[in-house]
Amino acid sequence: MTRLRHRTRPLMMICAGVTGVAVLSACSSSSTGTSASGAQSSTLQTVTKRGTLNVASCLTFPPFGSVNKDNKPQGFDVDVATAMATALGVKVKIVDTTSANRIPNLQTKKVDAVVCNFTTTAERAKQVAFSDPYIVAGEVLLVKKASNIDDIDDLSGKTVAVTKGSTNGDAVKAGNPAAKIQEYDTSSAAVLAVKQGQADAMVEDSNFLNYQAKLDTSLKVTKDSVVPLEYNAIGVQQGDATWLQWVNTWLREFNTSGQADALYKKWFGVDRVYPLTPSY
Template sequence: MSMISKAASLTRWSRLAGVAITLAALGVAASAAQAQSFEELRKNGKIVIGIQGENPPWGFVDGSNQSVGFDADVGNLLGKKIGVPVVFERVAVANRIPSLMTGKVDALIAVMGMYPDRAKVVQFTKPYSAIDITLIAKPETAIKSPADLKGMRIAVARASAQDKAVTAAAPEATIQRFDDDSTAIQAFLAGQVDALGANNTYNLSISKVAPTAQFEVKLDFNRQYNGISVRPGQKQYVEELNAFIDEIKANGELDKIYERWLGQKVPEFPASLPDIPFVVN
């Protein structure tokens, strides 16, 4: 976090906050103001979950056009817990929050990094996963500190944690923003940029499309914790979701998902994060 200034962190997320708050104030989605609970979802007969569609191993589409991945497994467990079918709504990084705030989805399980500015817009649960935000480049690209990024072309997924980190660390770089992770990765592999704002699971995505590609982590920015995201004010719903997360941690189901998709055990999650409430008061 030392590379990310408070001033820079207000740029993109404050803009998102303004958009989402304006939508809510205008009443774009009346459902956004209504309380929600597992029981109401049972009455609706389904839960609609926003999930990424092109970001392995978190959320992507298999050969049968089904949503699969880490977040899909968590979403399917949630549907099983509630006792309703899961409908996955595929979202891009940039339209995750609007999809939630306009009532298009009941929850986001879509690698939603828990940051204070986002917490002003959506309500987070406690963390259920974590990733490390990094910058990668070819081995021969000389990058030892953020100062070396001056004048470089860097690809990022628009409105992502990588976008935030690179924007803060490299004000004199040319940042090329793409609609999702996969197109940012393609730009990097095609040599359109010098470096790529990434996370520690990008190697899995790259290995699928370019197994012989050579790259290495040049900078580590921060560890990002991800929470399930819902609309503000849904007290009972958040309590039930937190209980669900506690349950899949305790019974080993989250460990199985971690092993399947990331090849590791569940990391330690913080009991609290500054300015990011896990409950509705």
């Protein structure tokens, strides 16, 4: 009995050791496999293997996105998407989208990224992952250069054009109760009201209004935002850390190289008004 126990003990230790090695090997193999599988399933690898970057952009909101006379996509966001593809060494495919379809297009993997004047919000972040900001917007005033309007304090007794359904009218009233609010169906109609003297000012996205001032040199854009600044970013699918890391790394190079500033000047006609670094 004693001898049998002495003989069995080393054998059990050997078996336990072998079993431990097998378990360790299995765990290691499983962990590596998961990691490898995760890397292979990343959008980064998918895009480079496919040779095409599919990007959702809004082609009905110039100068962020539109189509030229040859029906080809153009605009600031289109150029950003093209620069991304160039950095990846692939072609770009622009998928025309609407504001409502931006998130569904990502979730169904119809696109690899959304570059479409996509403002970051906590609510949207429940469904998509956002990159670092690549453009910042405020809600500012479009006025005639000949006017003496420089900020919201100058709107007392003045007529301010806003689009129906926006919160801009409430923001103006909160900042200057003496301002008169006039609603229009579209942003274009509100811009026209300022041009024709039916309104003294218009409130809208600063980047959009800079573009309008570029088209008509009789107009100017004020610098002070009537609401907190909005930070627009590139949207990607949640849970893909590899892809998000690449996008953010590329954005840092894109923004610090001067390429982003050059594209902004090209499309909006002015230097950036607001810095990319959030200011609270």
